[in-house]
Amino acid sequence: MLREILDVLQDDPSSQRRWFHDDYFDLFVRQTAGELAAFELCYGIHSSERALVWSAGRGYFHDGGPLEADPIIARFERVADGLPEVLRFALGARLREYAQHKAQVPARRTRFRRADWQQTGDDQNPEDQSRIS
Numbered sequence: 504m505l506r507e508i509l510d511v512l513q514d515d516p517s518s519q520r521r522w523f524h525d526d527y528f529d530l531f532v533r534q535t536a537g538e539l540a541a542f543e544l545c546y547g548i549h550s551s552e553r554a555l556v557w558s559a560g561r562g563y564f565h566d567g568g569p570l571e572a573d574p575i576i577a578r579f580e581r582v583a584d585g586l587p588e589v590l591r592f593a594l595g596a597r598l599r600e601y602a603q604h605k606a607q608v609p610a611r612r613t614r615f616r617r618a619d620w621q622q623t624g625d626d627q628n629p630e631d632q633s634r635i636s
Contacts, residue, residue, distance in 0.1 A: 504585040505530060521590075522621070525582050531621060532590060533558075539593035545621075546575055557597050563604075576602055 505523040513520055515533075518540055523530040529545040541558035553567030555575070576598045583591050 505582050506585065523586060528579060528582065529621070530586075530594075532594075534590075537589065539590060539597070542594060542597070543621075544575075544579065544594075544598075546578075555598075555601065557601070563601055 505525050505528060508522040508524055511520050511522045518533050518535040521532045521534065523532075527546055527548060529543075529548060531543040531545070532539060533541040539559075541556075543554050543556045545552060545554040547553050547567075551567065553565070556564045556566060579598065580595065583594065586594070
């Protein structure tokens, strides 16, 4: 089940950045006025990390190689019960939309790269540990 990582670095006062994690997924979301504005669903954390990325106005991208949507979406739905309801429903709608149009989704990069604030474990900067618990 996905658990929320608290005290995530906030860089924009007009929106809220949130981070949810389990042993396979990292889900990074941005909410504006409580509504989903963007997300990165990162998966394959310990092998070949990939990410499905969506943002309002820009649409979908996939980083890290080809995505086989159905197994990832089904796996995500099994662990999403712990998410706040508004996010769970919004993400479910976006993932179903992606599955219907995945052939039209471009890949931005062949390898996924996390932003500094998204680093975990041994890769995490000591300076960032005070911001992410």
